[in-house]
Amino acid sequence: MLNSDPLWPRAGDWPAPVGDEWADVALIGMPTSRTSLSPTQAHTTPNAVREMLRRYAALTDLRIVDAGNVREPDLHEHSAIEAVAALRADLVVALGGDNAATVPTALGRWGDAVGSAGLITLDAHYDLRDGVTNGSPVRRLLEAGLDGRRVVQIGIEPLANSLAYAQRARDAGITVITRDDLRTRPMDDVMAQALEIAGSGGGPIHVDLDVDVCDRSVTPACPASVPGGISAFELRVAARLAGAHSSVSSIDLVEVDAASDSADERTVRLVALCVLEAISGAALR
Structure with a gap:
């Protein structure tokens, strides 16, 4: 049981939305896992993150609400x-x-x-596969009308992708920043470039934080993470910078299977901290 300290308000346990009342930040659980290319229980992660959030401090007076989990978003995508x-x-x-x-x-x-929208992904993979899986979201958004020239993919691992999907990214006009590129560029510089490109149409930006962009040593609960990824700190920086940008209307945190995390729950802890970084960024808007 967590200690109770009136001088240390805990994060999490935010109220549900009420009617048309506006909030600064809204959380929503999107427990997708049915179409995963790897066996996964990623649907368990939203609730695991909520529980983990209570281990950390609430350091902002923003109005934050939690809309709960969408029911079966894989089967009812339109409802999601x-x-x-x-x-x-x-x-x-x-x-x-x-x-x-x-x-x-x-x-x-x-x-x-x-x-007019833009997309930024922090991901080891292009996610340009055919079909409807967790490997196809970028392709599906392009087919829905997203302009590839306003897509930036950060942290791509060439050895974890095929040449065919690399060519698809080039053909779509996507800006790709590989893991090798990140060795010589700080994350704040990379995110500034990405936000400028993604926001060039004047529309809303979605930021996809695929946690398997991180090194496998810090994200054991990510089925597709590989050695040599970015650090936990770099992902936290990206989350805060995304939250702080006025054109970023949504952020997702994905590809974590809480049921397969290490005993110290390091992956779920990282996701919870990224949620709080995004909220801290929003407080700077």
Whole structure:
């Protein structure tokens, strides 16, 4: 049981949205896992993150609400899109689930503005596969009308992708910043470039934080993470910078299987901290 300290208010346990009342930040659980390319229980992660949030401090007086989990978003994607669209908040943070959560979250926030919207992914993978899986969200958003010239993919691991998907990214006009590129560039510089490109259409930006972009040593609960990824600190920096940018309307945290985390729960802890970094960023807007 966690200690109670009136001088240390805990994060989490935020109220549900009430009617049309506006919030600064709204959380929503998007427990996708049915179409995953790897066996996963990623649907367990949203609730695990909520529980973990209570271990950390609430350091902002922003109005934060939690809309709970979307029911079976893999089977009822249109309902998931509508659930996100109904949220009245400056910033929506979606708790995945696998990367299939990106599609309903982004489309729900973009609405009719998909043609001017932008997308930033921090991910080891292009996610340009055919079909409807956690490996296809970027391709599906392009097919929904997203302009590839306003897509930036950060942290791509060439050895974890095929040449065919690299060519798809080039053909779509996507800006790709590989893991090798990140060795010589700080994350704040990379995010500044990404936000400028993604926001060039004047529309809303969705930021997909696929936690398997991190090194496998810090994210054992990510089925597709590999050695040599970015650090936990770099992901936290990206989350805060995304939350602070006025054009970022939504962020997702995905590709974590809480049921397979290490005993110290380091992956779920990182996701919870990224949620709080995004909220801290929103407080700077």
